[in-house]
Amino acid sequence: MPATQEKTLGQAARSAAMRARLIAATKQSLMDSGYGRTTAVDVCARAGVTRGALFHHFPAGLPALFAATLNTVCGEIGARAQAAARHADPRHAMSAYIDTAWASFGHPDFKIVIEVWLAARNDPALRDALDPVIERFRRAATPELNAGLAAKVGRGTQDIAFYRLILEAMIGMALGRAVAADGKPMGHEKAVIVLLKEIAQARAAR
Amino acid sequence: MPATQEKTLGQAARSAAMRARLIAATKQSLMDSGYGRTTAVDVCARAGVTRGALFHHFPAGLPALFAATLNTVCGEIGARAQAAARHADPRHAMSAYIDTAWASFGHPDFKIVIEVWLAARNDPALRDALDPVIERFRRAATPELNAGLAAKVGRGTQDIAFYRLILEAMIGMALGRAVAADGKPMGHEKAVIVLLKEIAQARAAR
DNA sequence: AATTACATACATTTGTGTATGTATGTTTTA
DNA sequence: TAAAACATACATACACAAATGTATGTAATT
Numbered sequence: 207m208p209a210t211q212e213k214t215l216g217q218a219a220r221s222a223a224m225r226a227r228l229i230a231a232t233k234q235s236l237m238d239s240g241y242g243r244t245t246a247v248d249v250c251a252r253a254g255v256t257r258g259a260l261f262h263h264f265p266a267g268l269p270a271l272f273a274a275t276l277n278t279v280c281g282e283i284g285a286r287a288q289a290a291a292r293h294a295d296p297r298h299a300m301s302a303y304i305d306t307a308w309a310s311f312g313h314p315d316f317k318i319v320i321e322v323w324l325a326a327r328n329d330p331a332l333r334d335a336l337d338p339v340i341e342r343f344r345r346a347a348t349p350e351l352n353a354g355l356a357a358k359v360g361r362g363t364q365d366i367a368f369y370r371l372i373l374e375a376m377i378g379m380a381l382g383r384a385v386a387a388d389g390k391p392m393g394h395e396k397a398v399i400v401l402l403k404e405i406a407q408a409r410a411a412r
Numbered sequence: 413m414p415a416t417q418e419k420t421l422g423q424a425a426r427s428a429a430m431r432a433r434l435i436a437a438t439k440q441s442l443m444d445s446g447y448g449r450t451t452a453v454d455v456c457a458r459a460g461v462t463r464g465a466l467f468h469h470f471p472a473g474l475p476a477l478f479a480a481t482l483n484t485v486c487g488e489i490g491a492r493a494q495a496a497a498r499h500a501d502p503r504h505a506m507s508a509y510i511d512t513a514w515a516s517f518g519h520p521d522f523k524i525v526i527e528v529w530l531a532a533r534n535d536p537a538l539r540d541a542l543d544p545v546i547e548r549f550r551r552a553a554t555p556e557l558n559a560g561l562a563a564k565v566g567r568g569t570q571d572i573a574f575y576r577l578i579l580e581a582m583i584g585m586a587l588g589r590a591v592a593a594d595g596k597p598m599g600h601e602k603a604v605i606v607l608l609k610e611i612a613q614a615r616a617a618r
Numbered sequence: 619a620a621t622t623a624c625a626t627a628c629a630t631t632t633g634t635g636t637a638t639g640t641a642t643g644t645t646t647t648a
Numbered sequence: 649t650a651a652a653a654c655a656t657a658c659a660t661a662c663a664c665a666a667a668t669g670t671a672t673g674t675a676a677t678t
Contacts, residue, residue: 224658240533324590376580378585453666463669627670628670629669636663637660642658644654
């Protein structure tokens, strides 16, 4: 039972657990209320604590909590991509990359990234807090800055353009899912993925 | 001079002019503050009127104003697409379509669509107000529902998948521009457009 | 004279930052 | 190894800002 566990947990572990709870509550709130309605009050209500707890663990307030949440979500996304990469067929690098990328962008959680990322555009405090996370993502997703990625997608101008096309299409589909009435997939996603793979194979066969 | 013009305008025209001013102010606010910071107070300050004027012309308040703004912006986007279509080379239907589509999605104003559209996801009142506008757009952009569009992009499963790929990539790039620090284009957009056209021609040559 | 087109004023709500209180845990010291 | 001393982890309370809806006032049109 959690009550006794909490007793025996020690304050460091308790602290980490509370941070995780607050981040999970923030994810929840972002998922079903969006950034605009994700307030400190709402998050704390979901986490079952008062704002005192939030300000204790995140003295900088909501922006810091959003940054931590985005960091967590991006970590999970990266982990999913890596897991998908393990199951991918290494004989078709580009097809494999498309699968791994869609494992990231196609996941419902990506809505969180979109919400927070878009909101940061007009909120200087949030933008500052998010900057390191965004920069980390940018480096990971830019072939010119990521040798491993470049090895997969190629280094030519055409290769990079194709890589960008893949990425932008996936972001577009992720946005479409985020604004869909119920967050359900839109139906044509699979067909687009298949088409991208066909194009990739045609390009490889050239 | 506007002062005397306003005198001789008649109340119907004045009313229309004020609505237009409020909508323009809303566009401005959405462009440089985003949805979250676009409030009735802010819009009215930009328009140089009090909230009394807003509530007079839009008794339902901000949601109605957002709907009217989105409607206006979508109209302008459609007009730009039509204008671009006139200059397009009719010999390459798909290439032409890509140009006209990018004339719409590549325009800075598309940020407004994204902001409002995404916000509507979590605001029932706004969603209700926006529903007709969104439905209109959906019908216009779905080949299965729009014969003219289907004639351009084709009716086969593959054709529609390629059409979706184009659309999603453009939406992705539009989102990227919307979240960019200064709303500037991202650099790879042109290359992606060119690549899409090449793919289109390769498909046509099959 | 009646309606339209606004402005003004007020009450209410909602969120935020901060200051202070208190219980629980942890370390230090006797 | 108690017990005192301190730190941590929250909750409570208050002052304040900003936005909203509405009600009422007033000048200009028709």
